[in-house]
Amino acid sequence: xxxxxxxxxxxxxxxxxxxxxxxxxxxxxxxxxxxxxxxxxxxxxxxxxxxxxxxxxxxxxxxxxxxxxxxxxxxxxxxxxxxxxxxxxxxxxxxxxxxxxxxxxxxxxxxxxxxxxxxxxxxxxxxxxxxxxxxxxxxxxxxxxxxxxxxxxxxxxxxxxxxxxxxxxxxxxxxxxxxxxxxxxxxxxxxxxxxxxxxxxxxxxxxxxxxxxxxxxxxxxxxxxxxxxxxxxxxxxxxxxxxxxxxxxxxxxxxxxxxxxxxxxxxxxxxxxxxxxxxxxxxxxxxxxxxxxxxxx
Amino acid sequence: xxxxxxxxxxxxxxxxxxxxxxxxxxxxxxxxxxxxxxxxxxxxxxxxxxxxxxxxxxxxxxxxxxxxxxxxxxxxxxxxxxxxxxxxxxxxxxxxxxxxxxxxxxxxxxxxxxxxxxxxxxxxxxxxxxxxxxxxxxxxxxxxxxxxxxxxxxxxxxxxxxxxxxxxxxxxxxxxxxxxxxxxxxxx
Numbered sequence: 368x369x370x371x372x373x374x375x376x377x378x379x380x381x382x383x384x385x386x387x388x389x390x391x392x393x394x395x396x397x398x399x400x401x402x403x404x405x406x407x408x409x410x411x412x413x414x415x416x417x418x419x420x421x422x423x424x425x426x427x428x429x430x431x432x433x434x435x436x437x438x439x440x441x442x443x444x445x446x447x448x449x450x451x452x453x454x455x456x457x458x459x460x461x462x463x464x465x466x467x468x469x470x471x472x473x474x475x476x477x478x479x480x481x482x483x484x485x486x487x488x489x490x491x492x493x494x495x496x497x498x499x500x501x502x503x504x505x506x507x508x509x510x511x512x513x514x515x516x517x518x519x520x521x522x523x524x525x526x527x528x529x530x531x532x533x534x535x536x537x538x539x540x541x542x543x544x545x546x547x548x549x550x551x552x553x554x555x556x557x558x559x560x561x562x563x564x565x566x567x568x569x570x571x572x573x574x575x576x577x578x579x580x581x582x583x584x585x586x587x588x589x590x591x592x593x594x595x596x597x598x599x600x601x602x603x604x605x606x607x608x609x610x611x612x613x614x615x616x617x618x619x620x621x622x623x624x625x626x627x628x629x630x631x632x633x634x635x636x637x638x639x640x641x642x643x644x645x646x647x648x649x650x651x652x653x654x655x656x657x658x659x660x661x662x663x664x
Numbered sequence: 665x666x667x668x669x670x671x672x673x674x675x676x677x678x679x680x681x682x683x684x685x686x687x688x689x690x691x692x693x694x695x696x697x698x699x700x701x702x703x704x705x706x707x708x709x710x711x712x713x714x715x716x717x718x719x720x721x722x723x724x725x726x727x728x729x730x731x732x733x734x735x736x737x738x739x740x741x742x743x744x745x746x747x748x749x750x751x752x753x754x755x756x757x758x759x760x761x762x763x764x765x766x767x768x769x770x771x772x773x774x775x776x777x778x779x780x781x782x783x784x785x786x787x788x789x790x791x792x793x794x795x796x797x798x799x800x801x802x803x804x805x806x807x808x809x810x811x812x813x814x815x816x817x818x819x820x821x822x823x824x825x826x827x828x829x830x831x832x833x834x835x836x837x838x839x840x841x842x843x844x845x846x847x848x849x850x851x852x
Contacts, residue, residue: 385827430842483838564738564740572777
């Protein structure tokens with residue numbers, strides 16, 4: 368029996384989800400449909416500021432986030448995001464505005480100059496956490512149509528899902544994605560590097576560092592026998608999937624392993640077609656792996 | 665840089681840090697080095713996080729800013745969650761980055777070039793447009809370094825993953841008014 372769920376959230380895709388990482392957006396919308404979750408995209412959203420605007424102007428970065436929060440406040444629902452950087456920056460803006468009266472007044476004043484306001488009532492959520500905490504095990508398990516038991520998954524949630532705010536999970540060893548992957552029926556690899564940093568933008572700005580950090584993660588996943596790595600952040604995804612040959616040379620190990628979003632894994636378990644999950648967008652052989660390891664149950 | 669200037673720079677930064685939520689915790693640093701040991705990129709830094717705080721206290725911040733140090737921070741918040749004194753060190757790093765950019769001490773830094781290119785792209789479109797960001801970044805640093813990226817760009821292009829033309833958000837003029845208004849309250 369399928370457990371009925373009917374929930375609605377405002378949805379903030381984030382800039383990279385419109386192009387480079389559109390598969391994450393496509394697969395998220397598809398699995399939300401299956402789960403009976405309504406995601407209403409924020410109208411005319413803007414960049415949250417990410418980690419790259421903060422080192423230039425802190426308050427401007429907070430205004431960028433606050434404009435999105437203001438739009439979400441009008442809709443009166445929790446704001447769902449799927450990018451770890453958006454997640455942390457939107458939450459940081461919320462928290463700092465709540466704790467710092469002066470910042471709060473300045474940011475609100477700035478919003479008003481552009482005809483908006485934000486009272487601070489929006490809760491920012493990661494879609495992964497919504498699935499696990501709001502919908503739960505039965506809702507997920509009851510929709511699984513295919514057998515994933517032959518697939519061993521290294522769960523890589525990245526750094527900013529549980530840091531610096533560790534209210535949804537352990538800051539160092541988050542288990543939230545592992546729980547979900549277990550519900551989907553896949554085998555969870557014993558993988559302790561799930562919240563280590565992939566290197567983020569250093570893959571471009573300081574490649575020696577970025578390649579080493581990404582290499583350690585991929586090498587670790589392979590050593591623990593993972594068939595694939597599941598991600599929850601667009602920047603982690605591109606770092607892990609696009610430079611495997613090079614980072615393999617850096618860490619002296621074979622780093623070729625399929626990398627996919629946790630939403631693509633969910634959709635695959637739910638029996639969705641590859642197109643509904645944009646599996647063809649992948650730079651690693653995700654589609655071939657799932658065709659081989661996932662069968663009708 | 666003269667000793668007096670360096671001292672002034674350290675004081676300016678400390679004042680900004682104290683203004684952060686939990687920023688005053690920096691006074692309670694016990695130099696245990698947990699931050700440096702937790703940092704995934706400290707091996708690539710000329711001065712590690714623990715040393716940065718030591719330099720700050722000694723009024724020798726200029727050394728840290730001139731080194732290839734602060735832009736190696738990947739913003740993973742490992743130091744912040746592990747610090748036994750509760751210092752939000754990732755936020756301190758952001759303060760250091762801003763100070764570097766403001767004082768023009770970040771010339772030749774790829775990290776600063778990336779952040780500057782990012783802010784310019786967002787200011788122009790209201791969103792980040794990755795192709796525009798990377799064009800801007802490589803023009804600021806070394807355009808030849810873009811060449812090794814071409815094969816990846818081609819792969820992404822054929823998969824429809826490259827946004828070639830940036831689209832501006834509809835409310836861009838309103839957003840610009842907001843950004844101008846916050847700027848009036850100080851440049852930070």
